Amino acid sequence: MSITEDEARKVAHLSRIAVDDAALPALARELNGILHFMEQLNEVDVTGVEPMTGVTxxxxxxxxxxxxxxxxxxKILSNAPDAREGFFAVPKVVE
Amino acid sequence: MSELNRLTIADARDALARGEVTSAELTEACLAAIEGAGALNAFVHGTADRARDMAAAADRRIRAGEAAPMTGIPIGVKDVFCVKGVPSQAASRILEGFTPEYESTVTGNLWDAGAVMLGKLNQDEFAMGSANESSCYGPAVNPWKVDGRKLTPGGSSGGSAAAVAADLCLAATGTDTGGSIRQPAAFTGTVGLKPTYGRVSRWGVIAYASSLDQAGPMTKTVRDAAIMLGAMASGDPQDSTCADRPVPDYEAALSGDIRGKRIGIPREYRVDGMPPEIDALWQQGARMLRDAGAEVVDISLPHTKYALPAYYVIAPAEASSNLARYDGVRYGRRAKLGQGDGITEMYEKTRAEGFGPEVQRRMMIGTYVLSAGFYDAYYNRARKVRALIKRDFDDAFADGIDAILAPTTPSAAFPLGSLDQSDPVQAYLNDVFTVTLNLAGLPGISVPVGLDKQGLPLGLQLFGRPFEEGDLLNHALVLERAAGFVAKPDRWW
Known part of the structure; x- marks a missing residue:
């Protein structure tokens, strides 16, 4: 499997991280390098093995x-970048 | 008594009990050492006033005859621990200005025991890294130096390791998700213990990968690690994965007798391209344990090779979920927004400027391996391989192995700036000997055993059975005594 620039853009958006178009080729290359490394896992026979959820x-x-x-x-609001009248404040979300 | 900051916890505790020294004096010595060590960039938020108040309270407690083993001991705290009223930002820009309204259980336990807080310590951002280079504070610097080049103290607990090695504090807290206590300990000639998963509470420790994260002590000696773990460990209703087990007296387990114990040497850790010096050190360590009366046997942990790729699926997957909370709404930084920017732009701009490149990379990898269509191919497969890695250890222990000996790192500390930023996988290879333990949830400890030909410290690690930190520490004590590692870095900072 390999990540195209379009897929890199999609992953960045799903992660809610803004990435400039100019940075997409390098990002796709890095992500591909990491995924290629992970592909070693395909060598392991995992037939009948349950995925581990906890160690203990x-x-x-x-x-x-x-x-x-x-x-x-x-206390809950004390660290908010914008809090007003007992609420967290965010940009307008309803048109 | 001169240079009080150079004392071990055990020696300071005994001197405090005999009334030969006060916590105030110990604390002033450390504060002066920190003051003169700006070049190491280890302490990133000082808490000198709080330290003086805590030391005064500890001295009153000692005089009242109510001292616990850590009472009056000045320590440093990795930035990842939330400490009420003290900036706690896991070395990330995205948590700039965040001052917790609550206390992590581990630091709370240490303050209850009477320990004195000197300040917050540098680390890799969100504990992701092996060189302390991805920190919003800039890299911490190893007090050990060769040819005038600045070296990494390792990561992610690089500031903790540098501070302990340079005697800026008597000990420090660290966290270990894939080796972040043990690798920096090895790079700085100090001792680092990662406890069994669930031995120490994760409440209030800023999360990286919740099924792997575990806090532990970083100290000058094995005995100090035993004392400090006893103060850090507890059950905790706030952390459902924290074990409800009594905390034993770990120091009492340090008999120095390992006769008849069986030590496993895992053949899969002899990796291609391993420097001969590391191999020689490993054999030397095995000899030391044999000379102490242990039986040293070759063992196989057949899935070792797959630990690193499994880790770099599971840890980013958990991180992408954990770090979704940094959205510019509830705490920390929010990006400046342009005309017409909505909430999605707020999230995306905030996270783009708040997270450093390595954290962004892991977020995106984690998001990818968890996304529909790839979940089974990557994430579930990695979790199955993880089950096999744990089974390897279970089998070894079921065969009567008491502890496993391996190198901590594939090299000594390397120069800052020498990692190729365009090839993240190259950096991940530093964790090759350490991640297995986190995947299996086992306790492990790195002990300084020798110097390489450049004069830099090298460490060996011991792995133990789950929740048998006392036995593990006893093995480590034997290794420490036999190695007789006493070298200290020449002071240049």
Whole structure:
């Protein structure tokens, strides 16, 4: 498999990273280099092997389904680049 | 007592207990050392006032007879740990100005134990890198030097390793996702321990790849690693992957007796093009353990070769998901927007200027391997290979192997700027001996064992059974004693 410039543009957009058109050829080349390296994995016989989800054979902890924290809007908003009247503010999203 | 900053944790603790020194004096010695070490670019956010307050509180606690083993010990904290009220940005521009309202469990545990915070330490951005070159603060510099060339301290915990090696602090925290504690420890002649996945909480540690990340101590000696791990480890209701196991007294496990233990030498780690010096060091290490009464046997970990490509699928996949949170809305940086820019432009511009090139690359690779059509071919296949890599280790331990010995790195520290930026895979090869352990979730420790012919430190690593850090540390102690590594870098900074 190999990534074209168009696909590189698409991956950049899916990642929400702006990339200049001029930078696309180099980006596609780098991504292809990395994917080529990953292709070694095709040499491994993985028949009947379950994909690993966690390293420790332990059951995830459970707890009561109740609210454990909250009531601190000022703290939540204290690092926001733009917060107004108790909300995060973003550019207009509805026309 | 002169040069208090050069003390180990164990010696400082004993001197504090005997009343020969105060935490205030230790702390001032470290602050002065940091002041004079700007050229190393190790400390990136100083917290001198907080350090003095914490030292005073520690001295009161010691006088009251309520000291814990880390009480009054001045340490550095990798930037990736959230510390309440202190800038914590994982060396990324995208977290510029971020000051956490909460404390990571690990640092909270250390402060509860009475440790003193000197400041935040340099690292690779979001812990992605092996040379500390992808940092918004610029590279940290290795205190070891050859021919006047500046060398990398390794990465991603490069600032932590440089600070410990240069005696700017008694110890430091690090994190290890693919070798980021062990490789910098090897490059700087220090000790670095990656605990078993789940031994230490990940709460408040800025995430890179959540199934691989694990915090650990970076210290001057194996004993110090044992003491510091004891203070860092805990259960944690805030991290569902953190194990609810009691924290043993790791220092008490340091008997120095490994007679009858079986040490595995994995033949697959003898890779093509391995420098003869590294091979010789490895054999020397095996001899030291044999001389101490252990049985050294050849073992096979057949899927070793595939660890690196599996890692570079899984880690970027998890990172692309974890780092989706940096959107310019809730914290950190937001790009200046043009007329008519909407929310998509805000995301894309913010992330383009906030993330460095290596982070962007890993975001995009991760997005690609998780996208429809490639998920099975890359991501699921990598997770299956990961299961096989773990099975290799399970089989070795089931065969009665107690610990595995391997080189930590394929070379000594290399000059800053020598990695080819257009060939990221070349840089990834630095992690060839270290990533296996993260994929399998096992504990590992790098111990300085010798110097190469240029006079630079080289390390060997030991891998242990899950949650048996005490036994692992005991093996490491034997290696450390036999190697007798005492070299220190000449002070040039």
């Amino acid at each position: 054979p332990m059951r995830l902890k459970r707890r009561e389904d109740v609210v454990t924290t909250g009531g601190m809007p000022e």
